[in-house]
Amino acid sequence: DKEPIAASDDYGKDLEHVEVLQKKFDDFQKDLTANEARLVAVKKLADSLEAEQHPDLDLIQERFQELNTAWDNLKQLTNERNAKLAAEHEIQKFYRDANETTSWMNEKSAILSSDDFGRDLASVQALQRKHDGLERDLAALEDKVGNLGGEAIRLQKTYTDSADQVAAKQAEIVGNWEGLRQKAATRKSKLADSLQLQRFLASYRDLVSWCGDMKNLVSSDELAKDVPGAEALLERHQERKGEIDAREDIFKSTNSFGQSLVAAQHYANEEIKEKLSSLSEEQRSLLDLWDQRQKEFSQCMDLQVFMRDAEQMHGWMGKQEAFLANEDVGDTLNGVEAL
Numbered sequence: 001d002k003e004p005i006a007a008s009d010d011y012g013k014d015l016e017h018v019e020v021l022q023k024k025f026d027d028f029q030k031d032l033t034a035n036e037a038r039l040v041a042v043k044k045l046a047d048s049l050e051a052e053q054h055p056d057l058d059l060i061q062e063r064f065q066e067l068n069t070a071w072d073n074l075k076q077l078t079n080e081r082n083a084k085l086a087a088e089h090e091i092q093k094f095y096r097d098a099n100e101t102t103s104w105m106n107e108k109s110a111i112l113s114s115d116d117f118g119r120d121l122a123s124v125q126a127l128q129r130k131h132d133g134l135e136r137d138l139a140a141l142e143d144k145v146g147n148l149g150g151e152a153i154r155l156q157k158t159y160t161d162s163a164d165q166v167a168a169k170q171a172e173i174v175g176n177w178e179g180l181r182q183k184a185a186t187r188k189s190k191l192a193d194s195l196q197l198q199r200f201l202a203s204y205r206d207l208v209s210w211c212g213d214m215k216n217l218v219s220s221d222e223l224a225k226d227v228p229g230a231e232a233l234l235e236r237h238q239e240r241k242g243e244i245d246a247r248e249d250i251f252k253s254t255n256s257f258g259q260s261l262v263a264a265q266h267y268a269n270e271e272i273k274e275k276l277s278s279l280s281e282e283q284r285s286l287l288d289l290w291d292q293r294q295k296e297f298s299q300c301m302d303l304q305v306f307m308r309d310a311e312q313m314h315g316w317m318g319k320q321e322a323f324l325a326n327e328d329v330g331d332t333l334n335g336v337e338a339l
Helices: 015-051 057-112 121-158 160-220 227-246 248-263 269-324 333-338
Strands: none
Touching (some): 015 057, 057 121, 057 160, 121 160, 160 227, 160 248, 227 248, 227 269, 248 269
16 A cells, blocks of 8 residues: 555645655655564564474465565655655756746846836936846846756756756746846936936026026116116126126036937937027027127116216306306406406
């Protein structure tokens, strides 16, 4: 009744099943070892009966031979099943490790498939730090994939009956790994592109905001009512021109940066082109506004100078008219000469 256990061809469907079968078979082997002493006792009894020249010696020897042959056969089947269970345990452990690795790679692949590349500098940089952490995980996984590859080669050489299945599983792992590495490289590249875009957009927003603020300042001053006020307006207006000129290098560098992204076929090409055009228009409109206000302030200055000079002339002429209107022509020679 023990032979069917030893001769069973059920080696398990997965690692857990193999371990259950192995545990049961270990118990079986313990029972077998425990009963080996009984076989030794039977042999001693047979030898004793043979020494006594028992009348049924032939039957005894035949029966013992049958028993010994059955025992040897059972031991051989036991050793074979033990070896096959050990082999199946190694193969199923490889499958389990491979499946766990594949599952882990699928999780990372889902993360790498995200189309979130950040909405501003802070979020892009946060995503890059997260990606750096994932790449460290991938470096550790690369060692795992390498170890599985080495184990797969060993198993194929050791257990040729399972070589095709092991090779197929190995090919699956390698394919998933190469795909994962490509995804990681692609996402890293896109995050780098996104960082460049957000840097450009941040500079663009700063300059557009600055242009708006400067336009408000340039257009906020009311025309002066006197010469000192007009002079102060022109002086302040020239100071603002100095601020505008000081920003010229930043406008140029931002434009150059945007143009380089367009030339590199950045994925946000159309948006970058639109922002470049918008930035150029903002700068041009600011300069036009400054020129317009410069003309107005200059005209105001001319007007106030004219009004001041006219007022001064008017006052002087008033004095002259009063002098000429004086009816006092003198009544003595000295008085006339004084007038």
